[in-house]
Amino acid sequence: MIRLYDTATGAVRDFVPLQEGKASLYVCGLTVQSEPHVGHVRSGVNFDVLQRWLRHRGLEVTFIRNVTDIDDKILMKAADQGRPWYNLAYDMQRSLTNAYEALNVAAPTYEPLATGHVPEMVEIIATLIDNGHAYAATDGSGDVYFDVRSWSSYGELTHQRVEDMEAAADADPRGKRDPRDFALWKGRKESEPETASWPSPWGRGRPGWHIECSAMAGKYLGPAFDIHGGGLDLRFPHHENELAQSRAAGRPFASYWMHNAWITTAGEKMSKSLGNSLTIPAVLDRFRGIELRYYLVSAHYRSHVEFSFEALEEAASAFRRIESFVDRAVELMGPEDAGLGSELPAAFVAAMDDDLGTPAAIAVLHDTVREGNRLIADRDVDAVQAVLGSVVLMLDVLGLNPADPVWGSDRGADDRLTGVVDTLVRGLLDQRAAARAAKDWAAADAVRDQLKAAGVEITDTPDGPKWSV
Incomplete structure (x- = not known):
């Protein structure tokens, strides 16, 4: 039984989908205002692991991840850039899509754009007005607001009282009955481009941020669905407002709420506004996509991660040890025999079932690799075959299988570089072998030390020396 931490209840709960054998998942995607950074893609990676695990456990998953392509920040940044x-x-x-692909984040069932669903948003807003939970401003702005005082359950997701909440800073408060009322529709301002507005019963304008996700989730998953996910920073006000307006419109909405924690730098949430963001292309100039994904998967999705290149280097080294085992095992038995009749270790399954416990799952992966290395040393081909199969299955679940074709371009340059390095290292190993044959142990050790200083480890085997980085 899969158990997930529900942030609405603050407890780990058995996951019981609304429809047997199926799971529906909606994740708030990004507002595409600028280049995605490491903090942005963490959510994509975390919920990619979730949907992979749900599918592995036999569920048919419908996964919707939206894109917010109209927003105050987009308008301001576009104006600044002319x-x-x-x-x-x-x-x-497009940059976001490239970042997801570079980290093997599988495409969702559908990725709707907010601008493609304005009619559905207008429909919900009209329903809320009819139900007495929304009102058009009387100041001539053309704005429409959700009346938080009219919905007695407002605050149920984050367990706050209305009196304790900050004012919604999404529109001029002069048109609001309560400062905490939030915008469902924003009337067009003269300073804004005509193309950034749509017709509505309240005049030309554009949707507020929160109504976008309610409309898109409802269109593709129906009035009730299983899991709503996103970054921890979205709990309030975004998800709180989504929940309130959806239920006020007569839609049960999500049964479970899941939130991934932040990636921080110097103790602060990684964000562009803080000036501490690290874009994906910049990081991939120094590390492979599969190594960055391993770094993100290694931490539990609810754990804050303090980003540093030193920590990323440690993670990359750990992953390379896994890759080294896979390469050596395949070399021992041949790729056609890898993984026959294998299954996931019970401890790995238990870890993943326990609220996506990826740190414990990766610990099982490394334990299995260590056992596999021992079996390779013993030349136990049959046992190595079974272990390799289990390792590959675990890597597949985590989206980290080096043999996955998606990493092809990622590994292509690396493989060419490996061929060049192999030629150079082999030349030094030949010198070492000649020195050992002449019993010139000092010269042989000097070659080994030279390689070690360059980060190359030599392992003497019955079939001759093997090297790895």
Whole structure:
């Protein structure tokens, strides 16, 4: 039984989907205002692992991850750059897609754009007005607000009282009955481009941020679905407001709420506004995508991660040890025999079932690799075959299988480089072998020390010396 931490209840609960054999998952994607950084893609990686595990456990998953392509920040940044807002949004969406692909984040069932669902948003807003939970401002702005005082359950997700909440800073408060009322619809301002507005019963304008996700989740998953996910920073006000407006419109909405924690630098949430962001292309100039994914997967999704390149280097080294085992095992038995009749270790399954316990699952992976290395040393081919199969299955679940074709371009340059390095290392190993044959142990040790200083480890085997980085 899969158990998941539900942030709405603050407890780990058995996951019981609304439909037997199926799971529905909605994740708030990014507002495409600028280049995605490591903190952004963590959510994509974490929920990619979730959907992979749900599928491994036999569930048919419908996974929706939206893109917010109209927003105050997009309009402001596009104006600052002297370009159309839709050009900026499209350009940054492509960068986001490239970042996901570089980290083997599988495409969702569908990835809707907010701008493609304005009619559905207008429909919900009209329903809320009819139900007495929303109102059009009387100040001539064309804004429409959700009336938080009209919904007695407002605050149920984050367990706050209305009196303790900050004012919603999404529109001029003069048109609001209560400062905490949030915008469902924003009337067009003269300073904004005509293309950033749509017709509505309340005049031309555009949707507020929160109504976008309610509309898209409802269109593709129905009024009730299983899991709503996103970054921890979205709990309030975004998810709180989504929940309130959806239920006020008569939709049960999500049964479980899951939130991944932040990636921080110097103790602060990684964000562009803090000026401490690290874009994906910049990080991938120094590390492979599979290594960055391993780094992100190694931490539990609810744990804050203090990012550093030193920690990323340690993670990359740990992953290379796994890769080294896979390469040596395949070399021993041949790729056609790898993984026959294998299954996931029970401890790995237990860890993943326990609220996606990836740190414990990866510990099982490393324990299995260590056992595999011992079996390789013993030349126990049959046992190595079984261990390799288990390792590959675990890597598949985590999206870290080096043999996955998605890593092809990632490993292509690396493989070419390996061929060059292999030629150079082999030349030094030949010198070492000649020195040992002449009983010139000092010269042989000097070659070994030279390779070790360069980060190359030599292992003497019955079939001759093997090297690894």
